[in-house]
Amino acid sequence: MAADSVQLRVEEGVAVLTLNRPGAKNAIDAATTDALTAALRALRNDDRARAVVLTGDGGDFCAGGDVKGMADGGSRTVEQRREGMARYAELARALMGLDKPLIAAVDGVAFGAGLSMALYADLVLVSTRARMAMVFHRIGLVPDVGAWYQLPRVVGLQRAKELIYSAREFGAQEALDMGLALEVLAPDALMPRAMALAASLAGASSTAFALSKSALGATPQSDFETVLAMEASAQAIASSSAYFREAIRRFAAKEPAQFRWPAKDSDT
Template sequence: MKTIEFRVDGGVALLTLNRPEAKNALDPVMADELGELLEALRADASVRVLVITGAGGAFCAGGDVKAMGQGGARTHAQRRDGMARYSRICTGLMALEIPVIAAVDGVAFGAGFSIALMCDIVLASERARLCLVFQRIGLIPDMAAHYTLPRVVGLQRAKELIFSAREVDAAEALRLGIAMEVLPVDALLPRAQAIAGSFAGASPLAMGVSKRALQGSLGHDLQAVLDIEADGQATASGSDYAKEAVRRFAAREPAQFRWPAASS
């Protein structure tokens, strides 16, 4: 891949957006590579957790505006069809049943902010800056931001962040619940990898069921959620993972999964 670095170690996948000269802005090449990789990950049972970060002190500066200006005149249908490669990223990322952690350093603007919002956990460095910048150039947020942002911060605050196109620093991201933790720059990726390493020891079956249930929870009624839980619990409780976890508990042996303590 030309614009992405990817490696897997012990079930933990690290995906690095790698166009540092453009602050990892999302151009068509990166969009296609990211979409293909995310689709491949869905079928790779060896990957238990995914960490997404950016190279060169930035997460992602959004869409590559320079590349947008080089496309020439296009019809409405052509412009709409051109969004398919970005929708592919969204469906691929949201369909993953493994935990996805965003390690956000520096700018996460536009599509970069959207990508972070689609992740299950967002860790931010102290110098992180997030912004749905679209209104400044006469555009609207895309890559599912209208779906994800209200679910994180509530509808009124989502409107304010989208309408104003203002920046959110790391401290405010933490207050709004966009970031789960804010860390010094040097501690950001190690913390993401520590959490990812812990997830690698969790039950992939139980994690997948819970993730699907949570993602659909706002669209389900109580009975639908109870049915999902009943089916999921019946499956999970019969798994080899659950049987081994019970054995370890009874034998007072270390658990397979344990959340890592936060660094002081």
């Protein structure tokens, strides 16, 4: 798989997808982008994987696109460059199309396309040493991997404009304050927490999760009545599932529930 630049393992219902180019701070070149897209699409249909953790090796999440590789393409025409962008669009579609829980465990740098990818996660966990930036304008480029679409939905339009226009770096606490990150953790606690959350979500109803994820993605451009209609249809499907029937049986029998959200160490 792209000379192991993307590694995938599945353990007890949790898939761990790791960018593995630590010498380049996990920057994504063409082959790595294609491998990541293929892995995400495969995971959508892999019944072994009920939740996914996306991370990077070597203390960094992803430094973005491989700038050295970009320099090698200096003679390409505009049309050829547009064709090249198609692979980033396919990566964005694969991230958006994953109907399973996706957790981003962000350590070190998450710049450019790396930050763009993190925006697709259902939950973003960052380490205290995380450094993030929409760096594109620094080198005269525009955001890619769907960041124009995703970033305003995560942090709001005005903050998205500021982050894109300034191309400035920000850290873990600011990511938490603006709602981009859910939790800030010590570096050595990052993956254990990501795995705990993923394991918990792997025990939830895949039907209910997929329905909620789809609806939440649609709500920014939907009106109230449309959302109520989606709710009614989704609830009819969820309440017909085997998971729901088993949950009701366990409740009546006073047995432990199938799903429980794990508390943080500081909460216990």
